[in-house]
Amino acid sequence: MSKAVLYMSMSVDGFIAGPNDGPANGLGDRGHRLHDWFLPDGGDHQNAASHLTGVNRQVMDELMATGAVVVGRRTFEIAGGWNGDHHEGVPIFVLSRRPPDAQLQWPSVTYVDDVTKAMRLANDAAGPKDVLVHGAVTAQLALTAGVLDVLQLHLIPVLLGQGRRLFDDLPPDHTELELLRAEDAPGVLHLRYRVRTAD
């Protein structure tokens, strides 16, 4: 069955971006360190998989095989909307309560104001494929709404000290996870957890 899978690179101290992140500094100060495992020389996401091997390649291939994207407005804008194509031209659902920006509209992009609705639309669009979920705020909203099935964390062996946390501002709920897979690969430990309350 189709699943909503959060794919995020996170430092051991829980950050997905360094301090001072913003449009001109997407991953924050030194935050590019978190993407070294698939973009060692910078470059764009779409060609990222080509040089990867082993477990890193497998995880990236799984990501690229997803059939729709649900992403937060902030992450989407910082990425320049990926020019309307995150990967393979799949539909992108942008979570936002504000009207769309004319500069960031493409045929494949739909703005949605509610995470549950976004996930339902993305699931329909993805058919039997999984839905790629991206962004810290979106992850938090999806977890709280009970519409996130899997956390695929790329745990990077670094402490950033400060920055933007993946898990922040969540309610004091106790959410059980189940470790499905832990795979060590060059520069990253891939952890796949099932969200048990999403059963």
Next chain:
Amino acid sequence: MSKAVLYMSMSVDGFIAGPNDGPANGLGDRGHRLHDWFLPDGGDHQNAASHLTGVNRQVMDELMATGAVVVGRRTFEIAGGWNGDHHEGVPIFVLSRRPPDAQLQWPSVTYVDDVTKAMRLANDAAGPKDVLVHGAVTAQLALTAGVLDVLQLHLIPVLLGQGRRLFDDLPPDHTELELLRAEDAPGVLHLRYRVRTAD
């Protein structure tokens, strides 16, 4: 060579205690979940290893083989000072700037006001054995001072949402780690990282 090793159970979202932790609620609301892997029925730490098997037993045996303890005042007080004996009667160095509490003094306990000094004393006391480091504030101070060698994290498959973070209030330093070991065991993933700046 003797190493300073932080042993801490942490949720996937980075908490080592739930909200509202304090003397009467040491691990905070629902924080006992983090210790289920070695204390499924509550009970005390000293007998914790006896029922463990496999990787969980191995990690606990390593902890019990350390030759000294460095711990923060807060953690120490919440634990009632372990009645002066954390394990095997090894020396305990309590990090604090305040004078010792008369109720929490034992022959094996020394109060020290500086993390580097505490670690030096503990290293001397431990001889060839490792030093067990415990507590979030102590971990943060030791990392910042460059006197922590290894992080032994017991990663628990749960999101607590809120509580006390292991990594908080650190300077925006970029500290590289090296994954030495990742071992999945019942109820916990044991991750052992070397702190590379401590070389």
